[in-house]
Amino acid sequence: MSISITGLGIVSAIGMNLDENLNSLQNLRSGISTIELIDGLQENFLGGEIKLTNQELSLIAFGNNQQAVLPRSLLLSLIAAKQAWGENSINPKIKTAIIGATTVGGMDLAEKILEKDKRIRTLAHNPSGIITDYLADYFCLDEFRTTISTACSSTANAIILGSRMIKMGLTDRVLVGGGDALTKFTVHGFNSLRIYDTEFCKPFDNDRKGLNLGEAAAYIVLENNKSIKITKNKKIASILGWGNANDAYHQTASSPEGEGAQKAMQLALKEANLSLTDIDYINAHGTATPNNDLSEGRAIEKLFGPKQLFSSTKAYTGHTLAAAGSVECIYSILSIKNNTIFPTLNHNTLMSELSVKPVINIKKDITINTVLSNSFGFGGNNATIIIGR
Amino acid sequence: MAFIHKYSTISKGNTFNQGIIDGCINFKIAPDITHPYYKDVIIGINLRRMSIIVKMGLANTLKCLSRNKVDAIVVGTGLASLHNSELFLCSLIDPEQSILSPTPFINSVHNTISGEIALHTQNKGYNSTYSQGALSFEGALLDAILLTKEGKNVIVGGVDEAIPILDKMGAESKFTTGSTFFNLSPNKEDSLGEIINCIITKENKLDSFINENFNSNEDLLISGFSTCNNSKKTKNLNYSKFSGIYMTNSAFGLQLAVELLNSNIFELDGHILLSKIKRIFIINHASKNNIGIIILKK
DSSP, X not given: OOEEEEEEEEEBTTBSSHXXXXXXXHTTOOOOEEOOSSTTOSSOOEEEOOOOOHHHHHHHHHSSXXXXXXXXXXXXXXXXXXXXXXXXXXXXXXXXXEEEEOSSTTHHHHHHHHHHXXXXXXXXGOOTHHHHHHHHHHTTOOSOEEEEOOGGGHHHHHHHHHHHHHHTTSOSEEEEEEEEOOOHHHHHHHHHTTOBOSSOOOTTOTTOOOBOEEOEEEEEEEEOHHHHHHHOOOOXXXXXXXEEEEOOSOSSOOOXXXXXXXXXXXXXXXXXXXXXXXXXXXXXXXXXXXXXXHHHHHHHHHHHOTTOOEEOOHHHHOBOGGGHHHHHHHHHHHXXXXXXXXXXXXXXXXXXXXXXXXXXXXXXXXXXXXXXXXXXXXXXXXXXXXXXX | OEEEEEEEEESBBSHHHHHHIIIIITOSSOOOBOOOOHHHHSTTSXXXXXXXXXXXXXXXHHHHOOSSOOOXXXXXXXXXXXXXXXXXXXXXXXXXXXXXXXXXXXXXXXXXXXXXXXXXXTXXXXXXXXXXXXXXXXXXXXXXXXXXXXXXXXXXXXXXXXXXXXXXXXXXSOBOOEEEEEEEESOOTXXXXXXXXXXXXXXXXXXXXXXXXXXXXXXXXXXXXXXXXXXXXXXOEETHHXXXXXXXXXXXXXXXXXXXXXXXXXXXXXXXXXXXXXXXXXXXXXXXXXXEEEEEEO
16 A cells, blocks of 8 residues: 655745745755744744734735634645645545644634633634634535644644555545644743743754744645546655654653654554664654653664664754644655755754764765654654655 | 444533433433542542543543553544633733743643543553544544554543633533543454444535435434434434533434443433334534534444
8 A cells, every 4th residue: 555645735934835945954044033923922932933924824825815814823724735735626536535733723813812802702713623624625625524633743643644544445635734823822831831942942952952933834645546546646755654652651741761752663664664774864853852852862862773864853943833743744755855864953062861963964965765754742642654755 | 343342421410420321311300510539530640730621531531441451542622621721821911920830731732631641541552632623523533443443442532621711602502511432442242332434524415325324214313413404304312412512522422322222222312212223323513514423333
């Protein structure tokens, strides 16, 4: 059973489409800056902010600014999903599902209403399913629809569900991905946990202090062979394997030895029927929190040994929460297509606890056929996908 | 393939101890939501900082455990912990609070429920959370069915919480709190029923689906409303009448269906039931334009 990726769509702080994202990655251009578009933040925060207002996003998504009242996560998701879906259309011969993912949903609207009116009708905008419902109706996808909300691993788990549904014959094609806008709720939330760096985040650095959040949406189209025969879409890459395991260690933190991370990576290798040496590069979760990078670093070290090539792209985009899994799935595909490892930015000092070293300079003298991408989250959630040619 | 082995509901009436038919429906007066004494059910854990929604999910999970190892935990929730979302949102605009407590933020995250269930049962297997409005449980259930096809034993459930704000949002019905969980496995032995399908489709496709698949001589239809909008215009058993309205109450409907399949009841809430029910269709049309259909067979 082959699970082909035939469409890609992405908006992030380093670009409003695939080409712009690739260009920024190749030119080591970070999108992290002082957050400007959220009113009423208690202090200055650095984040991977897309410097477009909701009016401007509405213009891109709809050709007019009338839809600026929609949640920002939805506007971002629609722009990315339209790029991924492209010229595809519904077809009675192709069963098509849509699987979305978000953590904040319409929380930005809730915050705005809350400021105006304390009697609040805010939470009406909170339901996560509104984005998938909107996209499903927009693209006329009237079969299976759902939204996964497993914090920072949400889109990775969405890709996993889509792949499993195709493998088990439940669907022929899936539009899968997700989006999260920056909100006061999440910025202050991570700051209250004391893991929000006041400076530019430094993944896998000995002196890392924490993450910078970011906003993004990324969607991909998955198809089985039957669907591709009808759509004639070109295969861009393939989903080869996946794993999901729980750390069962702490509400928000990962276990020090990265037990869940190791298990997720092992399950993905087993599903893909690959050995450790088949993985040319790991796009790590690498949030730059002291806890994640130690836990993930140890898991990579223990499983793959000290020579494994890996990097984190979080210092380009910020941590885009639910979107991180599909954003980094697309970056992994760009690594394969361009035989390039996009480096870990802002790195100065190796972590004293680890023998593994992140790639810190762009690496082009290499052939990349297979990439493993990690996404870990609150609730002990560990998700891994493996992408191949 | 997906066989139900255990179930547990916390809802109106004493459903946690007696099930839905005995604990809720056969009551003469509409009962209030009845929480179990969580300290007696969730033993050895400090419950002080645990949100009500996690307590419900965890208590139901513990009741659903069997001798078989659990390989996966999947939860559906329409709104997660609204209480904590509201707390954290309000603390953001409270000028008195210069230092925010992270606890409500952590507790507001949707997968806190499945995560805490894993943490407290030390389950290191597959873990996921679905949130698709009134079809959140159907998403979780489809994943659970896939997991049983992959050979796994699964705990799957739905949970939602009502807070006073919900009543101010202009909804026609008053929202309530409730949760139902199941133990599913690929093993038929000693099972209480088999889920043979879980579909999400458009409302306008329901009629043709019922016409093609439903056999009124041996199938029973229950739904979240008193009349199911299909061409047969059958007045059907309405599970929402007993569960109250919440986004994952089709899980309550599914447990009611399992209880009916395994009972010898001829009459329930004024409905005469078939003497031998072969299949039960649980129709959820609480989501505008979109229908969830779960089909259960003996």
